Amino acid sequence: MRSILPNLTQWKxxxxxxxLHEIRKTQEALVSLSSEGSLSQTQQSSLEEFLAQLPELxxxxxxxxxxxxxxxxxxxxxxxxxxxxxxxxxxxxxLEKQPDATASSxxxxxxxxxxxxxxxxxxxxxxxxxxxxxxxxxxxxxxGTTSNQVSCPPKNDEPLLLA
Numbered sequence: 001m002r003s004i005l006p007n008l009t010q011w012k013x014x015x016x017x018x019x020l021h022e023i024r025k026t027q028e029a030l031v032s033l034s035s036e037g038s039l040s041q042t043q044q045s046s047l048e049e050f051l052a053q054l055p056e057l058x059x060x061x062x063x064x065x066x067x068x069x070x071x072x073x074x075x076x077x078x079x080x081x082x083x084x085x086x087x088x089x090x091x092x093x094x095l096e097k098q099p100d101a102t103a104s105s106x107x108x109x110x111x112x113x114x115x116x117x118x119x120x121x122x123x124x125x126x127x128x129x130x131x132x133x134x135x136x137x138x139x140x141x142x143x144g145t146t147s148n149q150v151s152c153p154p155k156n157d158e159p160l161l162l163a
Contacts, residue, residue, distance in 0.1 A: 103127040106130070
């Protein structure tokens with residue numbers, strides 16, 4: 001590993017040094033243009049405007065549209081069928097009886113009930129669903145709503161059926 005590091009450092013210096021040298025030459029050319037007095041009044045004012053904007057321009061990056069990140073779209077649909085769709089009422093009954101049950105213990109019960117349908121890979125999905133249920137139940141307790149359909153956390157606008 002140590003033999004690679006000097007080569008990497010040397011490669012960086014070979015790549016970066018000419019680039020920095022080119023930047024320095026361009027800066028010197030701009031300074032000489034602005035100080036020589038060989039420019040007309042309008043050229044001098046536009047050059048001064050450009051130089052005044054330089055400290056802020058680098059913060060915005062490249063202005064070309066090809067270099068702008070694409071906006072991220074959130075999707076409003078499911079990409080896979082809900083694996084707990086058929087047994088959600090059973091899970092809700094278990095949670096009503098034992099609200100402090102963990103998703104892991106509930107998944108173990110589901111696996112024991114239907115081993116061909118569930119496996120350990122679905123734990124995170126069940127944790128999310130139970131988290132949504134707990135959010136809704138806390139909201140019902142705080143706000144005192146009695147509706148069977150309460151909207152889920154802000155991430156997911158799809159209502160979660162409670163019973």
